[in-house]
Amino acid sequence: MSDCASTVGVVPAHPIRADLHTHSNASDGVHAPADLLQQASRRGLSVVALTDHDTTHGLSQAADMARELGIIFVPGIELSTDVGRGEIHVLGYGISPDAGRLQETLERLRSSRVTRAEGILDRLRKLGIDVPFDAIAPVEAGASIGRPHIARALVTHGHAASVRDAFDRYLGQGKPAYVASERLTPVDAVRLIRAASGIPVVAHPFSSPEFPHSLPPLIAAGLVGLEVYYGEYDEDSRRVLADIASRHGLIATGGSDYHGPGFKEGRELGSVDIPSVALSRFLEVVAAATRQADDRSSW
Numbered sequence: 001m002s003d004c005a006s007t008v009g010v011v012p013a014h015p016i017r018a019d020l021h022t023h024s025n026a027s028d029g030v031h032a033p034a035d036l037l038q039q040a041s042r043r044g045l046s047v048v049a050l051t052d053h054d055t056t057h058g059l060s061q062a063a064d065m066a067r068e069l070g071i072i073f074v075p076g077i078e079l080s081t082d083v084g085r086g087e088i089h090v091l092g093y094g095i096s097p098d099a100g101r102l103q104e105t106l107e108r109l110r111s112s113r114v115t116r117a118e119g120i121l122d123r124l125r126k127l128g129i130d131v132p133f134d135a136i137a138p139v140e141a142g143a144s145i146g147r148p149h150i151a152r153a154l155v156t157h158g159h160a161a162s163v164r165d166a167f168d169r170y171l172g173q174g175k176p177a178y179v180a181s182e183r184l185t186p187v188d189a190v191r192l193i194r195a196a197s198g199i200p201v202v203a204h205p206f207s208s209p210e211f212p213h214s215l216p217p218l219i220a221a222g223l224v225g226l227e228v229y230y231g232e233y234d235e236d237s238r239r240v241l242a243d244i245a246s247r248h249g250l251i252a253t254g255g256s257d258y259h260g261p262g263f264k265e266g267r268e269l270g271s272v273d274i275p276s277v278a279l280s281r282f283l284e285v286v287a288a289a290t291r292q293a294d295d296r297s298s299w
Contacts, residue, residue, distance in 0.1 A: 016046040016047060016276070016279070017043075017044050017045050017046060017047075017270060017273075018045060018046065018047035018048070018254075018255075018274050018279050019040065019045055019047075019048055019049070019255050019256050019258065019269060019270050019271075019272065020047070020048075020049040020051075020074065020076075020091075020093070020227075020253050020254060020255040020274070020282070021049065021051050021078075021091065021203065021227065021230075021231075021253075021254075021255025021256060021257045021258070022036060022040075022048060022049065022050055022051060022255065022256065022257075022258045022269065023050075023051065023052050023053065023078075023257070023258065023259045024036045024050060024052055024058045024062065025058075025143065026050075026052045026055050026057040026058030026143045026144065027052035027053040027054065027055055027058075027078075027143065027144040027145075027146055028052075028053060028144070028145070028146030028147070028148035028149055028259060029052070029148075029258070029259045029260055030152075030259060030260030030261070030263075031260065032058075032061070033050060033058035033059070033061040033062035033065070034061050034062065034064070034065040036048075036050065036062065036269075037062050037065040037066050037069060037071060037073070038065065038069070039269055040069075040071060040269060040270065041069040041071060043269055043270040044270070045071065045269075045270050046070075046071060046072060047071065047072040047073075047074065047279065047283070048062075048066065048071055048072075048073055048074070049073075049074035049075070049076040049093060049255065050062045050073075050074075050075065050076055051076035051077055051078045051091050051092075051093075051255075052077065052078065052144060053077075053078050053079075053080065053113075053144050053146055054077070054078075054079065054080075054106050054109040054110050054113065054144045055077070055106060055110060055143060055144040056075070056077060056095070056097035056102075056103075056106070057143050057144075058143075059075045059076075059097050060097075062075075063075065072283070074093050074094060074283075074286055075093075075094065075095055075097060076091060076092055076093045076094075076095065076198075077091070077092045077095055077106075077193070077198075078090070078091050078092075078203060079091075079092065079109075079184060079189040079192070079193070080181075080183055080184075081183050081184045081185055081186040081188070081189045082183040082184075082185065083185075083186060083208060083210045083214060085209045085210060086173070086207070086208050086209050086210065087183065087207070087208065088186045088189075088202060088207075088208045088210065088211070088214060089202070089203035089204065089207065090186060090189040090190060090193065090200055090201070090202060090203065091200070091201040091202075091203045091227065091253070092189075092192075092193035092196065092198035092199065092200055092201075093198055093199040093201065093253075093282075093286050094197065094198050094199050094286040094287075094289045094290050094293075095193060095196045095197060095198035096196050096197045096198070096293055097196075099195065099196035099197070101192065101195055101196070102192060102193075102195070102196040105184070105192055108182070109144075109182065109183075109184075110144050110145075112181050112182035113144055113145045113146065113181060114145055115181070116179050116180070116181035116182075117133070117136060117145050117149070117150065118133065119179040120147070120150055120171065120177050120178070120179050121133060121136075121150070123176065123177040123178075123179065124150075124154075124170065124177045127170070127176060127177065129154070129157075129159050129170075131150065131153045131154065131157060131159075135153040135156070135157070136149040136150050136153050137149075147167070147171045148163060148259055148263070150166070150171060151163040151166035151167055151171055152166075154166040154170065162262075163262075163263055163264070164264055186214060186217075186218055187217055187218060187221045190218055190221040190222050190223050191221050191222065193222075194221075194222040197289060197290070197292070197293035198289070199224045199225065199285055199286055199289055200218075200222060200223050200224055200225075201223070201224060201225035201226065201227055201251075201253050202215075202218065202223065202225070202226050202227060203227045203230075203257075204227055204230045204232070204233075204257065205226055205227065205241060205244075206233070206237065206241075212244055215244075215248055219248060219249075219250070223250065224250065224251060224285065225245070225250045225251040225252065225253050225282070225285075226241055226244065226245040226248075226250050226251075226252060226253070227241075227253050227254060227255065228241040228242050228245055228252035228253065228254060228278070229252065229253070229254025229255070229272050229273070229274050229275070229278070230254065230255070230257065230272065231255070231256040231257050231258075231264075231266040231267040231268075231271055231272050232257075232264065232265070232266045232267065233266075251278070251281050251282055251285055252275075252278040252281075252282075253274070253278070253282050254272050254273075254274040254278065254279075255272055255274075256268060256269055256270065256271045256272050258270075258271075
C-alpha cells in the first residue's frame with residue numbers, strides 16, 4: 001500500500017479531536033496540504049483525513065506533514081455522483097492512491113471538471129460577468145478544479161459578496177451559470193473505492209433527495225458508513241443519521257467539509273465533535289482495511 005497511508009493503524013485510547021472531511025488546494029480548498037495539517041495541529045486535532053475532490057494529488061504532502069506533527073493521517077477522496085433527482089457524494093477512506101483503475105478514472109473526471117468550468121465561465125460571460133480561466137486554474141498539475149474556485153473568483157472580482165452568495169446567485173443547481181459535469185453512479189463510486197482498498201462512506205447524506213432510499217444498492221455494492229456528524233447538521237439531524245446508520249449496520253463518521261476560512265457556516269476546520277466511540281470504530285475499520293491491503297500486496 002502507498003506510504004501515505006502508513007500513519008493509519010493506531011487506535012487512540014483516550015478521546016481526541018478529529019476532522020475526517022477536509023479539502024486542500026489540490027482540489028477546491030484554499031490551503032496547501034501541508035499547511036492544512038499545520039493548521040489542524042494548531043487547532044488541537046489529532047486525526048485528519050484529506051478528502052479532495054477527484055484527486056489524490058495532495059495526499060503524500062499531507063501525510064509527510066502529519067508524521068512531523070504526530071497527527072494520525074487518513075488518506076481519502078471525495079467523489080461526486082449522479083442520481084435521479086440530484087447527486088450523492090461518496091467519501092473514500094484509507095485508499096491506495098496508486099491503484100491503477102482509480103487513477104484512470106480520476107484523470108477522466110478531472111478533465112470533465114475543466115470542461116465544466118469552461119462552460120460555467122461561458123454562461124457567466126453571457127450574464128455580463130467576465131472571469132478569466134487563469135483566475136480559477138488549480139495551482140499545480142494533477143489538482144482538481146471545482147465551483148468553489150469560480151465562486152472565490154466572483155468574490156475577488158466584485159461579482160458576489162461571498163462564496164455562499166456566488167452559489168446562491170449563479171453556481172448552484174438550477175442557477176443561471178450552473179453546468180452539470182460527468183459523474184459516476186453512486187454504485188460505481190462505491191465499487192471504485194473498494195477496488196482501491198478504501199472504505200466508502202456517504203458524505204452529508206441529507207444533500208441528496210434520494211436519501212435514505214438510495215442506501216440498499218450502495219450497501220450491496222460495499223458501502224461501509226454514513227457521515228453522521230457533519231458540519232452543517234444540527235443535533236437532531238445527527239441523531240436521525242446515527243439511527244439510520246445503526247439500523248443498516250453502517251459506521252458513523254464525521255467532519256467539517258472544510259475548504260477554507262469563512263467558506264460556509266459550521267464548516268471551520270475541527271468544528272465537529274465526533275464521539276470517541278464512533279471515531280475509534282472508524283479508525284479500527286480503516287486500519288483493518290489497510291492491513292488487508294498490505295497483506296494482499298505481499299502475496
